[in-house]
Amino acid sequence: MSIVMQIKPLVVKALKELYNFDIEEADLTINTTKPEFEGDYTIVLFSFIKSLKRSPEQIGKELGDHLTSQHATIFHAYNVIKGFLNLVISNDYWINFLRTNFLATQFGVKPSNGITVIVEYSSPNTNKPLHLGHLRNNFLGWSVAEILKSNGYEVFKTCVVNDRGIHICKSMIAWQFFANGQTPESTNTKGDHFVGNYYVKFDQEYKQQVNDLLAKGLGKEEAEREAPIMKATQQMLLDWEAGKPEVIALWKKMNQWVYEGFDVTYQTIGSDFDKTYYESDTYIKGKKFVEEGLNKKVFFKKEDGSTWIDLTEDGLDEKLVLRKDGTSVYITQDLGLADEKYKDFQYKESIYIVGDEQNYHMKVLKLILKKLEKPYADGIYHLSYGMVDLPTGRMKSREGTVVDxxxxxxxxxxxxxxxxxxxxxxxxxxxxxxxxxxxxxxxxxxxxxxxxxxxxxxxxxxxxxxxxxxxxxxxxxxxxxxxxxxxxxxxxxxxxxxxxxxxxxxxxxxxxxxxxxxxxxxxxxxxxxxxxxxxxxxxxxxxxxxxxxxxxxxxxxxxxxxxxxxxxxxxxxxxxxxxxxxxxxxxxxxxx
RNA sequence: GGUCCGGUAGCUCAGCUGAAUAGAGCAACAGCCUUCUAAGCUGUGGGUCACAGGUUUGAAUCCUGUCCGGAUCACCA
The missing domain is CATH 1.10.730.10 (Isoleucyl-tRNA Synthetase; Domain 1)
Structure with missing residues (x-):
């Protein structure tokens, strides 16, 4: 047990014996002694001088005498300065401590406490390579998992790969249009960078097309909607959802390139996962929640057929949980995934390493799970971290300022x-x-x-x-x-x-x-x-x-x-x- | 506009479940290698803890308000 945790009950006991005064250990302030004073640890006396109706000097002296005489093996000497009782721990205590622990490579590591915790981190998109922000996420997630392990928790690291959606289709379309069959191998490019280049290419082409349409007199919104490459991308997403074989094949091929690139990076930076979830597997699983939520009257339907939850009583807004066309949105997927993870791990706590831009989203996620009376809702913990910014502000992939x-x-x-x-x-x-x-x-x-x-x-x-x-x-x-x-x-x-x-x-x-x-x-x-x-x-x-x-x-x-x-x-x-x-x-x- | 987060030395940050003269690193300056690795050590200068009130024996720390910066409030993820 730490020296501070040993001192506390001794002080509580001493105050009881000396003054018949009751104090909780938690109400004691024990600090390391400032270097300019003699002593190792310091008890701050101010908090109980009023109740004891004695001067801090007197209490300090009586408490110091008591501790040094009753527990001479721990306390060697003391001094009192103003309201501070500085305690000198005995050399024998320190030397004994050192002898018994200096060889212990597991010093401070706790035995298993049987509590299961999962840590979700990294969670990349398969349309571009990892950047500096992802590194912060990866390092945080890995470290938090290991810290919890060393404190006795049973920890599983998980990763959710955002491998589907319109953004994935963008790089696919650009590759179809512009690659002429080139591959990471043929260009000697790391797979995730290779695919990322086509994501950039999409954006360039899209902008060009929008500008052309604007020049022809279309309005901004119309131009953005009518750009051929965007229309092709949206069609591709529909085809993907319909399971069109050649789209699925392309999707698999390009994702595979990205995974091969990610594997190299993860290997280098030391990220590892006990289980990886793919959004393409899990994105449908939230839909059953919608029915459950409607039955429990937690959700409600609007006239247009979309499904919502009203969180205004909790200081938030109304939130959409299912589009009118019946497709799921981000939050729906996360509801399904939380459930999936609970089935897999029966976790007590589920930590999400997610940037602070999603604070609102994570709050909503936890709140909805609570309203649905899920037993694991309270265990949801959003480890929110700040963005990694440049001196000029946010990194922007469009402006090429992303630090790869x-x-x-x-x-x-x-x-x-x-x-x-x-x-x-x-x-x-x-x-x-x-x-x-x-x-x-x-x-x-x-x-x-x-x-x-x-x-x-x-x-x-x-x-x-x-x-x-x-x-x-x-x-x-x-x-x-x-x-x-x-x-x-x-x-x-x-x-x-x-x-x-x-x-x-x-x-x-x-x-x-x-x-x-x-x-x-x-x-x-x-x-x-x-x-x-x-x-x-x-x-x-x-x-x-x-x-x-x-x-x-x-x-x-x-x-x-x-x-x-x-x-x-x-x-x-x-x-x-x-x-x-x-x-x-x-x-x-x-x-x- | 609502909500959340931040504002401490020139710069980057600790300290934020209240406690002694607010601490580190970088940068600047001055020293230290015939002795265990100088990627190190020692010293000097540098602060209205954003601002104003309040609570307290005691406030960078807690409360209220103001100012500044960021995030978010999508049938995007």
Whole structure:
């Protein structure tokens, strides 16, 4: 149990014994002591001075005396400054903590709690390649899933592929019209990029046709409706829904190209899924909800035959759930999919990694499921994340400002290679090891950059400035790990060594206090569904270790005891860095 | 216009279930490699926490209002 969770009941008990005063553990404020004061943890006394009718100094002294005398193994000393009781935890406590945990690669990881959670993330369209926004989604989803796993949840990662609809038909039509039978193979192009090019081509051609029609005197709406390529696309969608064989064949062929491209990208960035859903399979399944909703009088029909739900009492609007022609809309599909996923996984919680532009949609989805009295409605959780914007604003594919995922990864790996070569520390690496190292560092920089920010905040990415490799970055943490490993290759701590209580220097103490907080950080990250908590924490750990490293020698420590202590500290720091970075989907190198 | 989210150092961000003099990184400047990897370390400068009220022993943090930025309110997905 964490030291803070041990202190709390002791304080509650002490206040009861000293003053017959009752307080809940939750109402106690215990912070780490500010560096300018002596102590490890601080109890804030202000909240109960009024009830006790004593001065904070008196309470601090009496509580401090009580704790240090009754629990001398934990509390070594105390001091009171204004309303703050600063507690010094005993060296023996910290040293004992370190000895029992420094080898534990699973430190902080919780045993199974039997609760099933699913995380839906990535969810690409099969008409264009992945871009920077998708990367944030992928990294978030993967990381949140792993964080929940480490907290004992049984987690399944799912992906919904938007593989049908008018936007898919656009690239198909453009390919039919303009490709002359070219393929990814014949043009040596990655499949998703190949198809994406035709999606762009469609847009260009469409604009051209609209302009031509405008020139002929048609109105804007009419021109947009009458453009031949758009009409052909709409016909194709109808043909697809009717199952016309040659359309289905083309659809399958082009989607397959995209999947082959996605597979390469997913492999590179480390995304994986336990189950993939295809919209083409699931888009019909929501329709049965419409009947159910009508029977339960949750939905209603309008005169034109369309079906709606009235959410005005909940502060929202009326929402269409089925078109008058009987085809389903987006929300209908998602209702069906939620049900499908529940059948598959019996989840307690279903997390959707979806951008904040869909906040309204996700709110409606959950609300409708509630009104339909679905048992899983409360478990729907929208992990809403902000857009990745350019300094000039949103990325726009029409204006060619979209930052392509594959390109960006290549660029980051290239920069990692350049830095590594310049530093010249990798003698003896094989070609394969070098490539692996470049991937590790380049992807590490990219993932850390996107995960260190609170998900709900938007991120500004400036393509003119490459992502940093110094300071609050992935490579900084990776580098700290590599330096520790360099020491541990020379000598490891002896697990059986009996450390005498040699005292702890400030740098040692600060580090050990931080390491002890890791399990609490894991809990917080899981509870908040927030990987940035871990990124911030592990940066602090690395930074603190680096300060310690610069001040004190491990190999040439002042005494055998100090050497063992520092080897243990180093080993535990390396383990926690590896563990935390894994939760962010980032590998850590042995050397760099 | 309604709803939701954000506004903290020149820039990018922590801190937001209230607590000590508001913290990091980048950028700038000054130092530190004959000692475990300098992708590192140390120091200096840099803040009306958007603004105005309120609650409180105590507010960047909670409440109200205003201003600014973004998202959304489709028989698109």
């Amino acid at each position: 995922a594959d390109d960006l990864v290549d660029e980051m790996v290239g920069i990692a290679a350049k830095h590594t070569e310049e530093l010249g520390k990798v003698a003896g690496f094989t070609e394969a090891e070098l490539q692996d190292l470049y991937d590790t560092i380049g992807l590490g920089a990219l993932k850390f950059f996107l995960l260190r920010v609170d998900p709900k905040k938007r991120i500004v990415f400036n393509p003119e400035e490459s992502i940093d490799f110094h300071g609050f970055t992935g490579p900084f943490v990776q580098y700290s790990h590599a330096r520790i490993k360099s020491i541990l290759r020379k000598e490891k701590a002896e697990p059986t060594y009996k450390l005498q209580s040699t005292g702890l220097l400030a740098a040692e103490r600060e580090l050990i206090i931080l390491l002890e907080q890791y399990p609490t950080i894991l809990e917080q990250a899981a509870q908040e569904h927030n990987p940035s908590v871990i990124a911030i924490y592990i940066f602090t750990v690395a930074k603190t270790y680096n300060t310690f490293y610069a001040e004190h020698s491990v190999m040439n420590a002042e005494s055998a005891d100090k050497k063992q202590l520092r080897l243990q500290l180093s080993e535990m720091t390396a383990n926690i860095i590896a563990s935390a970075m894994h939760l962010l989907g980032i590998k850590v190198p042995e050397r760099m």
